[in-house]
């Protein structure tokens with residue numbers, strides 16, 4: 001439930017009501033706004049009815065939260081959440097570009113790819129040390145050694161780093177090395193992993209599952225927020241449809257929908273969304289135009305030799321060209337590049 005207090009209600013009223021909500025076994029939420037204080041109560045709403053809050057003289061309105069996801073919903077939290085990954089703010093006015101190779105392959109490859117990302121103007125570096133691969137014979141990443149390389153290279157080029165965690169058992173070591181944790185499409189509904197990552201004390205980049213409906217994706221984000229972590233970035237990376245001409249179908253409808261339903265920022269991954277190098281830049285521009293808060297783009301120093309996702313990885317000059325084309329599009333929709 002959402003409890004909107006009257007403008008004249010003081011902190012004492014808010015505290016008294018929060019206590020009464022907690023005494024009923026519900027989770028109390030306190031959201032002071034510019035004009036009014038809004039309180040939330042999550043849990044069994046029958047318990048709340050016993051408090052008769054609508055007859056309290058300082059309560060203006062009591063409304064149900066209609067969405068099945070509560071903490072993620074804009075109903076409860078109307079203002080945009082800005083997620084900070086190191087010095088980079090995602091979800092504010094500026095468009096944030098995150099780039100890097102699919103996988104950490106070697107120190108040399110990682111450094112050259114990171115230099116290309118930084119030179120093009122990316123503001124965060126993303127690469128996988130743990131790779132989910134369809135085939136058990138594919139390169140599955142260097143694990144802890146990959147994390148060390150990624151951290152070192154990020155520090156060397158001066159960019160915060162984001163990397164995927166696939167298993168609850170690895171959350172601590174990944175959180176120790178990375179500025180933000182990625183949950184991949186294949187793990188979007190790994191609820192044990194979601195809960196563990198929600199408690200890791202790091203921002204999270206949550207990819208949409210390849211067959212996930214938008215509501216399921218937002219409920220997956222709710223798991224993270226329910227563990228006390230509101231630093232969550234959603235990432236649209238394309239879905240499976242009947243179309244096989246491209247690796248996935250990049251669902252840009254999701255962007256305005258997500259912006260309407262949740263306060264969390266959303267970024268678009270046109271690399272996995274298309275799977276085709278030549279389509280990455282046009283779809284990156286489209287993503288910026290339709291309101292994405294940022295982009296996640298795969299860039300490799302030598303895509304022809306990449307151990308994963310070479311066909312969709314931009315060459316360094318391709319990434320520089322994407323960034324040059326992106327700037328005027330982003331500015332046209334009021335989003336200067338970060």
Ligand code: PEP
Nearest residue numbers: 102184185186207237272
């Ligand atoms: C990736 O980001 O390299 C990746 C494995 O992506 P996804 O989980 O979206 O397939």
Ligand code: MN
Nearest residue numbers: 102298308309
């Ligand atoms: Mn990849």
